[in-house]
Amino acid sequence: MRTRDARATGLARLASLAADETRATCLLALLDGRAWTAGELARHCRVAASTLSEHLGKLVAGGLLTEERQGRHRYVRLADARVAQLVEDLAAQVAPGATERPRTLRQSGAGAAMARGRTCYDHLAGRLGTAVTDALTARGLLRQDTGFALTDAGLRWFRTAGIGLDRPGRRPVARACLDWTERRPHLAGMAGAALCRHALDTGWCVRIGSERAVKVTETGERALSELLGVEAAALR
Numbered sequence: 001m002r003t004r005d006a007r008a009t010g011l012a013r014l015a016s017l018a019a020d021e022t023r024a025t026c027l028l029a030l031l032d033g034r035a036w037t038a039g040e041l042a043r044h045c046r047v048a049a050s051t052l053s054e055h056l057g058k059l060v061a062g063g064l065l066t067e068e069r070q071g072r073h074r075y076v077r078l079a080d081a082r083v084a085q086l087v088e089d090l091a092a093q094v095a096p097g098a099t100e101r102p103r104t105l106r107q108s109g110a111g112a113a114m115a116r117g118r119t120c121y122d123h124l125a126g127r128l129g130t131a132v133t134d135a136l137t138a139r140g141l142l143r144q145d146t147g148f149a150l151t152d153a154g155l156r157w158f159r160t161a162g163i164g165l166d167r168p169g170r171r172p173v174a175r176a177c178l179d180w181t182e183r184r185p186h187l188a189g190m191a192g193a194a195l196c197r198h199a200l201d202t203g204w205c206v207r208i209g210s211e212r213a214v215k216v217t218e219t220g221e222r223a224l225s226e227l228l229g230v231e232a233a234a235l236r
Contacts, residue, residue, distance in 0.1 A: 017062045018090065022047055023055045027064065027078070027087045032212040033122045035068070035075040081171060084121030085188070092180035113213035115181040117205065117235070120212070123192030124199065125179050128216060128235055132195070133187045135228035142187065148176040150191055158191065161227055163198045165190055 018024055025045045030036060036044075042052035056076055059065040064083050067076045078084050117128030124132060136142035141154035150158070150173055158165055165173060175189035187195070199205040204220030207213070216224070216235040224230040 013062065014064075017059060017064060018087075020055065022052070023059055026052075026055065026059065026076075028091065029212075030065070030076070030078045031084060031087060031121050032119050032207075033078075033084075035077040038074045038076065041076070078121065081121060081188075081193075085175075085177065088120050088125075088177055088180065092178040092183075113208060113215070117214045117216060118212040119196060119207075119214060120177060120179075120186070120188070123177065123186070123188045123196045124205075124214070125177070125186050126181055128205075128214070129186035130179055130182045130184050131230050131234045132224065132228065133185065135224075135230045136187065139228065142174065144176070144185070148172075148174040148185070148187065148189070150174050154191075157227075158194065161198075163194050165194050 018027065022045050026041050029041060029044050038052055038056060039049060041056070042049045045052060047055075053074075056065065056067070056074075060067050060076070064079055065076045066079050067074060069075070078087070115126050117124065117126045119125065120129065123129065133142065136154065136157075137144055139153075139157075140151055141157050143149045143151055155165070172189045174187060174191045176185035177188035177192070178184075179186045186192070196205075199220065200207070200214075202219070202223070203217055204223050205214040205216055208215045221232040221235060224235065225232065
């Protein structure tokens with residue numbers, strides 16, 4: 001009798017959770033790093049609340065989501081950064097030509113905004129994310145040749161820019177995350193999260209629409225130009 005491999009069993013269970021389109025839509029929506037109510041996700045997925053509740057139960061039981069109840073509202077979010085990395089990495093494996101083409105002008109505009117700039121859980125992605133990553137690398141603040149790592153100059157740059165890096169925990173300071181629209185890596189890890197948080201807190205970027213899309217403001221264009229030499233054209 002063949003002995004069952006616990007890893008294979010776990011992998012199969014994980015794959016089955018992501019194999020349903022409604023659950024996959026939930027996971028992608030929650031990559032914005034925020035907590036959503038069950039009602040918001042149901043409307044986003046265009047399914048009945050009872051149907052969505054069943055799917056959320058499976059995702060929570062499978063360890064991909066965590067939930068919190070406040071009054072009559074049920075809030076859910078991705079369990080942690082590792083789950084976000086898994087979802088983004090899986091999404092990056094989908095070939096651009098295999099995705100459904102936008103059917104309306106609104107869908108086309110939303111897709112263009114997501115490609116231009118978005119949050120990937122807690123860091124910046126899209127052309128914005130890769131432009132910032134390229135600028136950090138070009139200035140010797142980030143190394144990509146031996147794996148993603150901030151240089152000593154990079155650590156000083158974060159301090160000088162007033163962007164604090166939370167060191168406690170097992171999360172790496174810098175990590176490469178494959179961008180599913182640019183097909184190139186952008187900066188994740190503690191540094192990526194800190195930079196994204198700073199950009200939103202200072203008004204360099206603002207969220208737009210109901211998706212994960214973000215837009216660089218005039219203040220952000222000036223700041224990224226002065227601090228990293230990123231040209232405004234690369235952010236539009």
